[in-house]
Amino acid sequence: MKKLKFTLLLLTVGLTLSSCNKALKKYEGSFLFLFNTVTEVIGYAKDEAAFKEFATFIHDEMETYHKLYDIYNSYEGINNIKTINDNAGIQPVQVDQKIIDLLKFSIEAYELSKGRVNIGMGAVLKIWHDYRTQGIDDPLNAKLPPMELLIEAKQHTDLNNLVIDESNSTVYLKDSKMSLDVGAIAKGYAVERVVQAAKEKGYTDFLLSVGGNVRAVGAKGKEKLSWNVGIQNPDKSSEQTSLYTLALKDMSLVSSGNYERYYTVDGKIYHHIIDPDTLMPAEYFTAISIVCEDSGLADALSTAIYCMPFDEGIALIESLDGIEALWVFPDKTMKYSSGFESFIKQQ
Numbered sequence: 001m002k003k004l005k006f007t008l009l010l011l012t013v014g015l016t017l018s019s020c021n022k023a024l025k026k027y028e029g030s031f032l033f034l035f036n037t038v039t040e041v042i043g044y045a046k047d048e049a050a051f052k053e054f055a056t057f058i059h060d061e062m063e064t065y066h067k068l069y070d071i072y073n074s075y076e077g078i079n080n081i082k083t084i085n086d087n088a089g090i091q092p093v094q095v096d097q098k099i100i101d102l103l104k105f106s107i108e109a110y111e112l113s114k115g116r117v118n119i120g121m122g123a124v125l126k127i128w129h130d131y132r133t134q135g136i137d138d139p140l141n142a143k144l145p146p147m148e149l150l151i152e153a154k155q156h157t158d159l160n161n162l163v164i165d166e167s168n169s170t171v172y173l174k175d176s177k178m179s180l181d182v183g184a185i186a187k188g189y190a191v192e193r194v195v196q197a198a199k200e201k202g203y204t205d206f207l208l209s210v211g212g213n214v215r216a217v218g219a220k221g222k223e224k225l226s227w228n229v230g231i232q233n234p235d236k237s238s239e240q241t242s243l244y245t246l247a248l249k250d251m252s253l254v255s256s257g258n259y260e261r262y263y264t265v266d267g268k269i270y271h272h273i274i275d276p277d278t279l280m281p282a283e284y285f286t287a288i289s290i291v292c293e294d295s296g297l298a299d300a301l302s303t304a305i306y307c308m309p310f311d312e313g314i315a316l317i318e319s320l321d322g323i324e325a326l327w328v329f330p331d332k333t334m335k336y337s338s339g340f341e342s343f344i345k346q347q
Helices: 048-068 081-086 097-112 122-137 147-154 186-200 295-306 310-318
Strands: 007-017 023-031 039-045 162-165 170-173 206-210 213-217 227-232 242-248 252-257 262-265 268-271 287-292 324-328 334-336
Touching: 023 048, 039 048, 048 097, 048 186, 048 206, 081 170, 097 162, 097 170, 097 186, 097 295, 122 147, 122 262, 186 206, 186 213, 186 252, 186 295, 213 227, 213 295, 227 252, 242 252, 242 324, 252 295, 287 295, 295 310, 295 324, 310 324
Parallel strands: none
Antiparallel strands: 007 023, 023 039, 039 206, 162 170, 206 213, 213 252, 227 242, 252 287, 262 268, 287 324, 324 334
């Protein structure tokens, strides 16, 4: 295992008091690579050593999930999502309960989203991934995947071919051409599980950001203020980098958009969020943001409503308690759900 490498920055003198009257200082730590993005942790501790212990716990927990949910790499002594895919149509694979829990959650997300979030889409998403990678490496020869290739791959995305045997802790793909891709859910789900583990160990009042997934736990400072979290403007040409700043306590903010992973073909951008109906990048919006407590649910919903017409998406969000959303349209207009405005920080 790689040694932990992260940066500790002692921030300004914002102090709060613990029960034993020792001043807690605000620290920030960050590390790379996990879930192929930057992880940032902000929290309060009595000294740098105490914060490093906390940040190390977060790193190690996140690394566990990163390895288990990886679809591209194998790790010695670990059966992960890639192992399941490698054994499609061959044999069941014995896996950690953390994988089974993710897969069960993903099936619930599939049902909630009416199929818009489908971890069985691996065969389709791999084609897009390969063409996107080639297009980034050789932009002058960038091409779109042939539709007939995508249509054939879609024949191998049926979640009924995913067999979970909890009694034996095994997972099996009955279709030899099927593969799992948990990218729409795994990061947010892992963030939520790590947060719950940290809370069980007694850690409170911190902010965890993993790429576009932000989870606020408790509050900041002795005043117990909300955490201020910005929503990125999908228009990178704009001088306005954030659309809104939200004030969050014990909530998650997850954003998805066409500005994250994309390539260009004949002057048009093609991003990574694929509509399972059209098999093409969804074009309803440029960005979606979800606010709710559970980061895993927020991650799933950000993909789901990105692939839905607005009327269908807002009907879904308004039917769910404790969940709010922001839609950013291609013409740069915005709409949000009925309770979203309550999170916007007043200037």
